[in-house]
Amino acid sequence: MGKTASQMTKRMMQASSIKEVAALAGVSIATVSRVVNGVANKASDETVERVRKAIATLDYRPTSAGRDLRRRTSRLVAVLAANLANPAMTAIAASAEAALRENGLVMVLCDTHDQPELQDEYIREMLAQQARAIVLLGAVDSFMLRRAQESSIPLVFVNRRAPDGPMRGFIGIDNQRAGEDVARWALARGLQNAVLIHAPTASSATRERVQGILAGFAAAGTPLGTSRVLAPQAPDHLRIGRDAALDLIRGCDRPDLVICTSDLIAFGVARAWREALPGQQAPRLIGFDDSPMNEWLAPNLNSVRIPYEAYGRAIVEALLGGDRCATIVLAHQIIERQT
């Protein structure tokens, strides 16, 4: 009663543990483990060869549960993103995923929706999973985050700094400088009548961008009055932009440039203009982040590009570097699509 090959496969798919490899190679499981982990000086070349062959035959891979249990750590790296609806964040996440997997790590992606409770829930879960590290892609202040900061798990803050202030495992562009650059860019083009729309300043990224922009205009002797700075309350950036734009449209003094602290805000502005004043061109716009799709979709949007592709490598570097306070500043660049 021989089984067919496919039936055998079905039966065999399940496991193939280290024991079977050891049996097949005629060695102890300790030796197999050592070969798998490349421990030197513990196996002769021919033994290594035999084990390798057995591993290949059985298509063996160490079960992570066993390894994690013993090593008290796992290959999981949690990426807690503030908002996956933002193309800029998903672009960074994609970059992180590629870089992590190149280093044998696995990305777990979560969306905290910028809510402390959800972020805490995820941090708890990831600690239970013995995650190797936690990457906060737009952190919000929360209880477990502060606890995690005191523990030994590596934390990397991307784009937004750690809640309690000082540089600490931070990766991102120099937002203040980027803000200043935007101001300079505007002034160099003779745009005198700018308006700034920004998101809530709970985010350090937004805060620093705003500071930079204001500082830039002030330094040129043409400070932005408070009447030219808008920050409406709204559930998301798109709506912040729309609401602010509707305000502008109602007013009489039309700006010649609208500066937004994120591209999403700019999208909202553009849409409001389009719908409220059909046929009439929206004012010149500049935003931040410049997601990869902008090139195709938003031909009129100027933006400060952050180097997505670079984030993944930077994150891995910060993680494996061991330095818990490494700060990696990435280069930004103004993309001009409509002068």
Add this chain to the structure above:
Amino acid sequence: MGKTASQMTKRMMQASSIKEVAALAGVSIATVSRVVNGVANKASDETVERVRKAIATLDYRPTSAGRDLRRRTSRLVAVLAANLANPAMTAIAASAEAALRENGLVMVLCDTHDQPELQDEYIREMLAQQARAIVLLGAVDSFMLRRAQESSIPLVFVNRRAPDGPMRGFIGIDNQRAGEDVARWALARGLQNAVLIHAPTASSATRERVQGILAGFAAAGTPLGTSRVLAPQAPDHLRIGRDAALDLIRGCDRPDLVICTSDLIAFGVARAWREALPGQQAPRLIGFDDSPMNEWLAPNLNSVRIPYEAYGRAIVEALLGGDRCATIVLAHQIIERQT
């Protein structure tokens, strides 16, 4: 020499295993485990209460490695997406993430870039991680995929069907019908001179959409001749759209409608038109997928909307339903932005 509270916290952050809980509650670890897992009839109410309190005090969570090892399964669900640069995919992934976590599962997100080798690598890794299930968000045919299909791990195919044909754990819209609907929509608006641009038909979704569209036009007695169907080779959908549009622009017979099997293709068409013929309006466009951002960014793009928010629930349902061949058809809807 008493330690400060913060020092204590630091020391304590590490573990808090089931043993400590048991000790604190004055019971055996077996009892703690039973309380955690809600096993009935194995502990008196007061014991349960004591254990609960101990768990709360120590902020205990079962370490997944231990649990996974014993149970030979984990809470990880792998989502293998074909292309994270596509906003439609990330929207579905976000929906999946939320639904999974509501059911105590954790999403691992990977980008296969539509490459069989990479998909295989991920499948291997996820099998080693003892993933609870694998969700293929745009599967490509590959060796390990076929092997996985023969094994016992739950597989869910989203948008694209399993490579070897028959309905099998499939979730998505009825692409053929959607295609027919698009044809009807076009004809009802008197658009006689349509052109179809489509991606490679290795994807069942694309194939079925194309079939539906062609069938729809044919049924009305106005079949789309082969000269009106374009499918250029290009590394991604955006470029497929651009290349096809450049072809159209070179030709003399301008279409009154361009049908694209994905919105990304449509974005490419729009861009090509914009750049090749500045100031001149692109032809009427209709695409598929209608990512959430379209509403803000692509005011002129008609599209067949797939119900993102519904995917997460459907995926979980297919996973937990136990039926390995469940097919969940979601409802599509034509979004008309420019008539």
Add this chain to the structure above:
DNA sequence: AAAACGAAGGAAAACGTTTTCCCTGTTGTG
């Protein structure tokens, strides 16, 4: 020639759970 050392590899402990037995009352049931 004795001592020391290094290479090769095995046995077994440990990691933190879950779960299967088992044991001890207590409570019906005949």
Add this chain to the structure above:
DNA sequence: CACAACAGGGAAAACGTTTTCCTTCGTTTT
């Protein structure tokens, strides 16, 4: 009263690794 049934709970095995000790050789150093 005998006996079953059951509630409550503990001891210990098992899951698949990694790693710490050992042991056994063969080689080099004194």
